[in-house]
């Protein structure tokens with residue numbers, strides 16, 4: 540019985556969406572997390588991999604004359620230390636995004652290049668999980684921003700789309716040039732037909748360290764910081780992030796960034812160039 544209602548509710552994307560815009564209106568971007576909370580959160584999150592490493596190191600020490608066991612536990616130490624490294628890297632990233640100068644040196648950035656980089660990074664994971672990956676939409680769009688941060692943000696969305704889908708799923712990145720009441724935006728949407736996210740979690744997943752399913756996140760090598768970074772990158776660029784999702788159906792995360800508009804498009808159409 541719920542299926543008919545579900546279909547009706549799926550279509551009006553805009554009304555269902557959780558929208559975060561740079562200026563204010565949404566609860567999501569209110570500076571919700573104080574620095575003190577950050578320290579408490581981080582300390583807590585570091586305890587797990589550090590504790591695991593301690594136990595594993597002790598085990599290796601005790602098993603010193605059993606080469607098989609040493610190899611096994613050393614392998615697990617490598618996994619945990621890689622996770623720890625990733626977590627520290629993301630904490631540094633987030634720290635910079637929350638500073639007074641989040642963008643550093645802003646410059647024109649080609650969106651095609653950002654999308655291709657994210658696609659390249661995802662290739663192996665897609666092959667391993669038999670996930671088909673596609674890119675569609677408008678080409679040649681540019682924004683002003685930090686190339687590294689934009690790559691990280693889009694890669695986070697693509698990696699999540701892969702991680703939270705089952706083998707054989709489809710992941711698509713779609714780029715759109717949007718004109719809304721004269722404001723020009725670049726919308727970069729990452730769509731999956733994976734496990735989806737319940738309504739009650741849709742706002743919370745943008746909080747740092749929030750996971751719907753801790754075990755699944757950990758199994759995927761997740762840190763719980765990916766979407767928090769995406770949100771901060773979008774807001775730092777004067778944009779926002781929008782989410783549509785249904786459990787069992789999949790998710791679309793749309794990152795909206797102010798477009799870098801070619802000044803030629805803004806002339807008066809007479810063909811005369813007033814600036815000369």
Ligand code: ADP
Nearest residue numbers: 699700703744750751756761762763764765766
């Ligand atoms: P993680 O490192 O756990 O992936 P994120 O901040 O990237 O952290 O995401 C937070 C949580 O949001 C994830 O743990 C997962 O529960 C949920 N999530 C993120 N992306 C998706 C997606 N595409 N489909 C379903 N759930 C998702």
